[in-house]
Amino acid sequence: MKKVRITKEFTFETGHALHGYDGKCRNVHGHSYKLAVTVIGTPISDTNNVKLGMVIDFGDLKKIVKEEIVDPFDHATVFNKNTPHVELAEELRGRGHDVILADYQPTSEMMILDFAEKIKSRLPEHLELFSLRLRETETSYAEWHASDQA
Template identity: 35%
Template sequence: MILIKEFEFDAAHNLINYHGKCEKLHGHTYKLVVKLEGNPDNEGMIFDFVELKKIVKEKVIDKFDHSYINEIIKQPTAENIAVYVFNELKDVLKRDNCRLFEVEVWETKNSGIVYRG
């Protein structure tokens, strides 16, 4: 089974190693999708949605929301943001019955990246 939880945050960035309009400072309303793969535990759940929301908020959303992402990630492409988020969450979300499966980072409603570690 795959458990899915979506989040949203607003942030600014610019791509310093890119030559085009995205090298200029700009912002996005990002959508972050966190997916866990696993089997239901003795309570019938892969992971408690309330606990997942709290962890992702503390580890990711609070850092990125209304931030300048270049202060966190040198070249904050969607790809690099996805790798960063995956690495921040993989150990803290690991349980006997589940693991972090993938993260999606969407810069716009039709442009995003999927990363599976």
């Protein structure tokens, strides 16, 4: 049977700061991120399976992405844990804010690499992550494609 790609889109609000950056993004600020997740697989052909004809139930894909990306990142602030922003993160946490201390500079490029690993680890064996698109603004986005990872 032929393979089919399906895509589900997500939105979340996240703040970040880029320590050491030489522009305005060194300041804490936020974005309305839009994440498009595309998986590829063969539609289920087992006539006894309630998901007959689906590559994956959109609800199942939503659950994975919501648990791994949307819920933790929505309305949180992301800092690189290897910078002086750790002090600010501790202050924010102490005041009840959600903070993520990442192993990387929280650019769209590095976030999308993180997201790809998290999503791939949760997909059923018969599926592959095909691509991700993380839109930071209306005119700027990062893309991840499985074919580029060889």
